[in-house]
Amino acid sequence: MLGYIDIHSHILPGIDDGSADEKQTRSMLKDAYAQGIRTICATPHFRPSMFRVSLSKRQSAFELTQSIAAEMFPDMKIFLGNELYYAEDGFDYIKDGVCKTMAETRYVLVEFGTSIDYTLLKKRINRFVMEGYIPIIAHIERYDNVRTDIERVEELIEAGAYIQVNAEGICESSFPVRKFVKKLLKYELVHFMASDSHNDTNRSYNFDKAFSYIIKKYGESYLDKLMYYNPDKMLNNEYI
Numbered sequence: 001m002l003g004y005i006d007i008h009s010h011i012l013p014g015i016d017d018g019s020a021d022e023k024q025t026r027s028m029l030k031d032a033y034a035q036g037i038r039t040i041c042a043t044p045h046f047r048p049s050m051f052r053v054s055l056s057k058r059q060s061a062f063e064l065t066q067s068i069a070a071e072m073f074p075d076m077k078i079f080l081g082n083e084l085y086y087a088e089d090g091f092d093y094i095k096d097g098v099c100k101t102m103a104e105t106r107y108v109l110v111e112f113g114t115s116i117d118y119t120l121l122k123k124r125i126n127r128f129v130m131e132g133y134i135p136i137i138a139h140i141e142r143y144d145n146v147r148t149d150i151e152r153v154e155e156l157i158e159a160g161a162y163i164q165v166n167a168e169g170i171c172e173s174s175f176p177v178r179k180f181v182k183k184l185l186k187y188e189l190v191h192f193m194a195s196d197s198h199n200d201t202n203r204s205y206n207f208d209k210a211f212s213y214i215i216k217k218y219g220e221s222y223l224d225k226l227m228y229y230n231p232d233k234m235l236n237n238e239y240i
């Protein structure tokens with residue numbers, strides 16, 4: 001089996017509303033490993049109005065997570081990114097290296113307000129492309145004005161966006177969300193599935209049900225694409 005890659009995780013301790021401390025990070029790493037994850041791109045929230053984190057604090061939480069992972073599971077790799085909550089000045093933060101792209105690539109994991117207007121969302125995706133970045137839209141299933149029409153996801157992809165769904169979106173969300181995510185999978189409009197894990201309790205590593213669903217419905221090669229081949233290309237700064 002391939003060592004899977006989780007591209008969206010709040011596993012760094014004490015940085016945002018994710019892992020509270022080193023103990024929880026250890027427990028999350030254990031869960032991730034048990035579910036077949038061998039690479040994690042840690043993506044703490046970048047939202048200065050809500051989470052104020054100094055660069056040195058984020059860097060030491062990252063290095064601590066790397067060293068814990070190396071001690072617990074020598075074949076587990078940890079990279080650093082951010083989950084940028086879109087704001088107009090976000091690009092300045094990215095250029096200054098304050099907001100991290102995914103593992104030093106041109107890919108940026110970005111989230112928007114869940115009720116964002118669709119035209120505005122598309123405009124913002126265009127802006128990423130114009131600025132020379134590749135936007136990954138975090139948990140696409142959360143946006144009310146995208147869920148209404150699957151063709152909108154196709155348009156966003158045509159505009160240059162990559163699409164991430166949360167594993168819980170497949171089996172554990174409300175019916176309309178599940179239905180939407182399953183439809184996206186059917187029409188191959190998903191590039192990445194990720195945990196978006198925040199802790200080891202109610203928002204933990206939760207891939208089991210989603211993995212079973214995809215393997216049963218589409219076979220293991222589809223899962224390999226979402227959990228290994230696409231994320232691997234992203235980490236290598238290649239187009240998918």
Ligand SMILES: [Fe+2]
Pocket residue numbers: 008010083138196
């Ligand atoms: Fe997140």
